Amino acid sequence: MRAARPLATTVAALATLGLVTACGSTTGGGDGAVELTLWARGASLPDDVQTLLDEEFPDYEITVQDIPDVEDKLRAALRSRSGLPDVVVMGGSLPSFFEVSDQFVDLSDEAAAGDAVDWALELGRDPEGRQVALPTDIGPWGFFYRADALEELGYPAEPEEVAAEVDTWDAYRELAQQAADEDVYVCDHAGQNYQAMLAQDGYAYFALEDGQESNVVDSPVSHDAFVGSAALAQDGLCANTEPYTPEFNAALTQEKIVGFVGPAWEDGLLKSAGEQQAGDWRVTAVPGGAAATGGSFVSALAESDHADAAAEVAAFLGGPTSQKAGYLDKGLFPPSTQVHADPDVALPQDYYGGQDTLGALAATAVDAPVVYQxxxxxxxxxxxxxALSDLAASGDDPETVYRSLVDANSGR
Amino acid sequence: MPRRTARPAVPTTRRRADQPALRRYWREYLAISPFYVLFAVFGLFPLVFALYLSTVSWDGLGEPDQVGLDQFTRLVSSGEFLDALGNTVIIFLIAQVPVILAALGAAALLSSPRLKGRGIYQTLFFLPQVTSIVAVAIVFQSLFSNEFGIINTLLEAVGLGAVPWMTTAWGVRLVVALMIFWRGFGYFVVIFLAGIASIPPTLYEAARLDGAGPWRILRSITVPMIWPTVLFVAVTGTISGFQIFTEPQVLTNGLGGPDGSVVTLMFLQVGYMGTTLPTVAPDLGFATTIGWGVFVVLVLLALFNSRVINGRRKEMS
Known part of the structure; x- marks a missing residue:
């Protein structure tokens, strides 16, 4: 007993110490080597990104960490100013980081040296003109369709001819009506069409004038797109399934969805859900003009011990070599115009019946308008x-719903 | 009464007694310190920080804005919290209450001495509890999909119309309730079974000799004898019922269902933390205030629970 007590005390003390120190951060690498940590969602980088980085930067020791909720983790790390990575690849909610844009390295020089499309670079630039992030992949929108289904409906099968015939949203509605008469859909979800229409007009509810953000939620662009899309849904012309849900997959495999409007990255979804329909699908320009939305972006953290090296790595991930690999591995659409024209990349694709899909959407990627987010x-x-999901089922008046949404958001 | 003089203390004891308590018992304090250190770091500090957070408006980056008690005003006046409370209560009533009652019945049946293969039933009932909830949600999405789901296909095959499960408020609430029922059933069955196992079999034998039927036995022997278990299940079941989050979140892809009909209190709170519910702008201050709201609701519920259960206990004794 006498011997046991000091022992227990020591163990307890050691356990406490251990727990406390375990909470602290450990920064290794005292040997002067440049160690960099890269946070990214696995799906937004090429498969062999580690090899690519090791080959490009033999002097740096780069650790790639696959983080599914990378934006949340980054936000938490920025909040506590600890455990930050050196380089980060993120997807949505980029504008929310502009509030702390001084936490990121200004990549303006890297942006100028590259050849990414303008609107995508603009998305990575904060209102003061600081290049917070470089695009690594982008989402030019396309009209994906099944050639055999369109032929059955009396439409041409070739992408250029389809684009010429279904060139406006009115023409698209006509096609959707004919498809619905045959119990198939060329619209997966009215919200997707609505998004495409807004992107075509370079509209995203807010505008920037003289560095000041103004609320333009109530606008004819949004109104007409909303009412038009709601009509598509309420008239039974859409399958009312959101992409990346089991319902969408079911609708696709049951051959109910034979066409949809979506960003280029839905290529991966289509190939996995519509595996049996390989060779039938094609992609062409969306009706009504070029539309695009941002995909993923890469940033370097200003507080990194090796900020310059981090910026180099960011420039590489936002550059042509990495984009090429990303497109070939995962269909990530490259922002770099040089890659669009690369004969090693712009290849005929079996899934699309031999169509060069990169070529098909390259013009959209270049022509898409700048959208202020x-x-x-x-x-x-x-x-x-x-609201568009709800409208399809409830049958509420779209005008009333539009008005209430505008009122609810007027104070932002 | 003659006053007794204090006996002179042993010198060593006096020296120890003169020392402040902290120095006198430092070994003992050190021995129990791990709990207090952990509690201070993971319990006390967050609680105090939450008090501060509920007085600011903060998107989690940049500088927080001091707003005083505005967040609490917003909590009671904006309707979001009350709607979420209503959704939570509805889902609780149609999911958690039936599952507890059904589990009690099932446990009573399973503990029948004539039943064969009890282990198999217990395993089968408990299996959903250890199944990944995300996988479950995807299965339920496929089952209840409006146009492409198995349930509607079957309903149409037998001549009944398709039900718009996922696009009506009550439909999606029902699907969430079914998920909770399916998942929670086995857990409560196992707990009730453990309680029933501790009842002496002689009581049942005596009751049967007196001619009591199964309902009478359940009411007069099983339930009173496992009253502590019922209390445990009622309290933990209520608390977990009011913290429903994952089922509605995963089932509706984080959007909250038609008209936000399955946005529960926790769902709304996590939404304001910025990780789900893309329709709300992140505000850690409001998220924390919702947390305080949930806390108050749970305290009220616990008081109600203990009143009801204590009343019932008095009634029985």
Whole structure:
């Protein structure tokens, strides 16, 4: 007993110490080597990114960490100013980080040296003109369709001819009506069409004038897109299934969805859900003009011990070599115009019946208008999207719903 | 009464007694310190920080804005919290209450001495509890999909119309309730079974000899004898019922269902933390205030629970 007590005390003390120190951060690497940590969602980088980085930067020791909720983790790390990575690849909610844009390395020089499309670079630039992030992949929108289904409906099968015939949203509605008569859909979800229409007009609820953000939630662009899309849904012309849900997959495999409007990255979804329909699908320009939304972006953290090296790595991930690999591995659409024209990349694809899909959407990627994304653009967009889901089932008057959404968001 | 003089203390004891308590018992304090250190770091500090957070408006980056008690005003006046409370209560009533009652019945049946293969039933009932909830949600989405789901296909095959499960407020609430029922059933069955196992079999034998039927036995022997278990299940079941989050979140892809009909209190709170519910702008201050709201609701519920249960206990004794 006498011997046991000091022992227990020591163990308890050691355990406490251990727990406390375990909470602290450990920064290794005292040998002067440049060690960098890269946070990214696995799906937004090429498969062999580690090899690519090791080959490009033999002097740096780069650790790639696959983090599914990378934006949340980054936000938490920025809040506590600890455990930050050196380089980060993130997807949505980029504008919310502009509030702390001084936490990121200004990549303006790297942006100028590259050849990414303008609107995508603009998305990575904060209102003061600081290049917070470089695009690594982008989402030019396309009209994906099944050639055999369109032929059955009396439409041409070739992408250029389809684009010429279905060139306006009115023409698209006509096609949707004919498809619905045959119990198939060329619209997966009215919200997708709504998003495409807004992107075509370079509109995202907020506008920037002289460095000041103004609320333009109530606008004819949004109104007409909303009412038009709601009509598609309420007239039974859409399958009312959101992409990346089991319902969408079911609708696709049951051959109910034979066409949809979506960003280029839905290529991966289509290939996995519509595996049996390989060779039937094609992609062409969306009706009504070029539309695009941002994909993923890479940033370097200013507080990194090796900020310059981090910026180099960011420039590499936002550059042509990495984009090429990303497109070939995962269909991530490259922002770099040089890659669009690369004969090693712009190849005929079996899934699309031998169509060169990169070539098909390259013009869209270049022509798409610049969209100003406010901090709360994505919040308002989500509300309109959800409302379109609800409208399809409830049969409420779209004008009334539009008005109430505008009122609810007038104070932002 | 003659006053007794204090006996002179042993010198060593006096020296120890003169020392402040902290120095006198430092070994003992050190021995129990791990709990207090952990509690201070993970319990006390967050609580105090939450008090501060509920007085600011903060998106989690940049500088927080001091707003005083505005967040609490917003909590009671904006309707969001009350709507979420209503959704939570509805889902609780149609999911948690039936699952507890059904589990009690099932446990009573399973503990029948004539039943064969009890282990198999117990395993089968408990299995959903250890199944990944995300996988479950995807299965339920596929089952209840409006146009492409198995349930509606079957309903149409037998001549009944398709039900718009996922696009009506009550439909999606029902699907969430079914998920909770399916998942929680086995857990409560196992707890009730453990309680029933501790009842002396002689009581049942005596009751049967007196001619009591199964209902009478359940009411007069099983339930009173496992009253502490019922209390435990009622309290933990209520608390977990009011913290429903994952089922509605995963089932509706984080959007909250038609008209936000399955946005529960926790769902709303996590939404304001910025990780789900893309229709709200992140505000850690409001998220924390919702947390305080949930706390108050749970305290009220616990008081109600203990009143009801204590009343019932008095009634029985």
């Amino acid at each position: 406010g901090t709360e653009s994505s919040v308002v967009a989500a509300q309109f999207f959800v």
